[in-house]
Amino acid sequence: MSVPLRDRPGGRLSPRTADALVACVVLAVVALWTLVSGLYASEPALRTVLGWALVLIGCGALYFRRRRPVAVAVVTLLACVVYYPLSAQDGPLMIAFALALYTTAAEGRFAAAVALAAVTLLAVGLGEIRQQPGHRQIDDTSLAMLAGWLISLVAVGRAQRTRLAYLHEIEQRALAAEREQEARARQSATEERLRIARELHDILGHSVSLINVQSGAALHRLSKNPAPEAGLATAAEALEAVKSTSKDALRELRATLGVLRRADEATPTSPASGLALLGDLAERARSAGLDVRTNVTGTPVPLPPPVDLAAYRIVQESLTNVTRHAGARTVRITLDWDADPDATSAASDDSVAPDTATRTRAGTRVLRLRIADDGGGAPEGGPAGSGIRGMAERARALGGELTARNTDAGFLVDARLPLTTPTAPPATTAPTTPAPEGDPR
Known part of the structure; x- marks a missing residue:
């Protein structure tokens, strides 16, 4: 150089x-x-x-x-x-x-x-x-010494030049390594921020939506039943549902914010969210007036915590979308533990970006989640909401896939998650711009 x-x-x-x-x-x-x-x-x-x-x-x-x-x-x-x-x-x-x-x-x-x-x-x-x-x-001796001095001057100058070039190269490499380390740190911070934002979106969006629906239903019944006894019973029922939902939301919120705690603070001891709490999730949705039906096929196996949490969040966000946007009455949740790992589903509409429909790794057992409702579905050709993008990112980060599309009967979220955590998860894609406020799902 x-x-x-x-x-x-x-x-x-x-x-x-x-x-x-x-x-x-x-x-x-x-x-x-x-x-x-x-x-x-x-x-x-x-x-x-x-x-x-x-x-x-x-x-x-x-x-x-x-x-x-x-x-x-x-x-x-x-x-x-x-x-x-x-x-x-x-x-x-x-x-x-x-x-x-x-x-x-x-x-x-x-x-x-x-x-x-x-x-x-x-x-x-x-x-x-x-x-x-x-x-x-x-004389001849002095002439030989002069030749030696001239050669030495040129050689020393050349050596100094080489030394400076070497030091400059080391400095440039150190600067490049520092810039790369800073870029990696920024990327890690961005990925962690997006992960926490996705967790908070799923937790608060689901719980607040249920609380809103339950409160609205209680107010509606109170307006139809002015009798004090009936109104008191309706209010008590609604408050019980709101209390249960808010309690679960606080539990999950504390667990999520635990990653931000200092090293000397106690960590949450409550169980992490997973498919084991699927019954409670369905019960809360039922309290909002949905008819939630759960169907399990195959033999359940223990899931790694990241996969278990992702499956739970996908079901939770799907129920949130149904509560807020679909106007559905019935939701069917299907868990297939023996799904074909080589089967892939292509996105048939624009509700999910094309790169979402990725293929799960060949030979890897997958858990297939299907959440189908009988609501109105999303507008054809409309932009995908942040909730669907968040679910797709969760599945893609684990080496799985997720599609969301309208059907003849309503709307369907279809996810395939590997039963083992991949050793080298796919690179996280650049965060997409959130959908404008008011976009469905």
Whole structure:
């Protein structure tokens, strides 16, 4: 990965300030060395002025070393090529070229750095070969050391470049992992919020609907029977039904809200909702004036808690929909413990989204729930209500399926739930927009 040296998160100084400071330090070292050398060597004033100008150019160019690394390396090299044959003071201007060569390699211009190092070595070697015997400035040992220094500068710059790229890659991976963890946390929170909302919808919707129906029926009978004795009996009967329904609603509400309790709080001890309470559920519906009939075929088996709760909630929500919308008088609940696992039912209308009609896994025993009523049914082509969507999501989360459709006799909710909890439940689909208020079911 390409990572510019200047992008490295580092100290308190900005990159340009650091470059200016480096240029000033190198200039100070070269100038001090040149002044000391000038005490022992004399030269014409013009050469001295030209030498100092080359020193200023070579050291000043280092300010741009990370923005224009190759150009700065070329400028410092040319300054050295002119400076050393011209000046008798021989200041360490080579430091500027060495630093520029290192920066070129560290900034990712590896080929240019190798080329400049090779040109420098060849130029020095050719210059020494053309010297007369006994007049060489650099002997063979010094030439070999110069080659080693040039190679080391390029290698160290390359290593620094690789290190920064590695650190940048680690940082990017850490950021990606953090973002993924945050996304998973948000997804988990969303799924848990939707699960709790679905539980509260099923509990409160069912109980409040029954209470509303029972209260309405009591008021109707009171208006038809003005006698005090008959009115008192009617009111007592209605209040008993409301009391029983509200008590059950509070029990289930406490159990659902138990997941939000702190670790040091006591958890609810009442039994969780399941098919074992199906009789109580049917009895409450009967108190609202429905004729509820239950039919069980096959051999019941113990269900995992998630499946047991889902089956109970599907029946509960279906009875809620019948009470609130259908205007039905009779409801038949059928539990088939020996349903064919390979049988699938396609959604024959728009009451359930097409992806709801998924196939249960082959070879998995299923429990089939059918809740049929003789009411008016849902309007054809109308949008599915949040209750039906919630039931479908429950079934789909467990690897089952649920369809809801109008029939000749009324309305039918048909669900198939696996008798075992799937090890890898299907991915939860994105939450759908709730149906507008007043939509049936």
